Amino acid sequence: MRQGRLAGRVALITGAAGGQGRAHALRLAEEGADLILTDREQHTLDAVADEAAGLGARVVTGTADVRLPAELTTVVDAGVDALGRLDVVVANAGVIRTGTTRAGSQEDWQLMLDVNLTGAWNTCRAALPHLTGHGRGGSVVLVGSIHALRASGTAVGYTASKHGLLGLAKALAIELAPESVRVNSVHPTTVLTEMLRTISPPVPVEELATLYAGFNALPVPWVEPGDVSGVVAFLASDEARYLTGAALPVDAGTLLLGPRG
């Protein structure tokens, strides 16, 4: 019998092939969960699945684009068939493109709305038939951003998509509360992943750290993926059994500092 706060539970994670999604998968596996992992690419997903299996988790993987409900439903249904249940959903897949309203492109705006907002909604819709109706309850964690709580004038589409995700989390929390399914959101500051790399100059990590110095109140340029995973694991666990509709910043205090552009 595996030990941990999530022993006996099954968790679905989107965007699980790298970055924060990988870290969430490994942390939830350490906490005893079995996993349904999905992303767009099977190859990197397999590597994460192997790591999680090494921690004792049973793992089912499947590729799905979160913009496509039928693909998500296929993966989730197959995962639940194999693992027997679903208790936790981590809607983590996301993309960022910087841009203002006037200079940003229509394509980038649509991409962020489709992946970050509609993708989270699609993920919930694919999962809910398995999370509800059996009386066990469950936990949904939507991964937002500090830009769900504070606007960025240079990332307008991203800000809009993540504010939308926060609204989804709160509204869904009300909808699902009678069935003891909790819905919360986490809102990281900059996290050192591929995403941060794509919006930053291509410089060594030490120079990047200098660029991001002072962004947060705490004296760190960014947080690590695992710092977010700890909060995700807490929200997934029974220790958070009376938290729903909460929006938890993992922000090293940056939101205390006011607008940052």
Ligand SMILES: NC(=O)c1ccc[n+]([C@@H]2O[C@H](COP(=O)([O-])OP(=O)(O)OC[C@H]3O[C@@H](n4cnc5c(N)ncnc54)[C@H](O)[C@@H]3O)[C@@H](O)[C@H]2O)c1
């Ligand atoms: N990195 C940061 O600074 C930062 C800060 C705050 C919030 N976030 C949010 O955290 C989440 C995870 O980001 P990350 O930092 O790990 O970035 P990442 O780019 O390393 O990982 C994002 C993952 O999402 C997947 N993905 C993208 N589009 C997809 C689609 N259409 N269908 C399925 N999967 C798709 C990617 O393949 C990738 O594995 C995102 O929602 C992001 O917006 C990131």
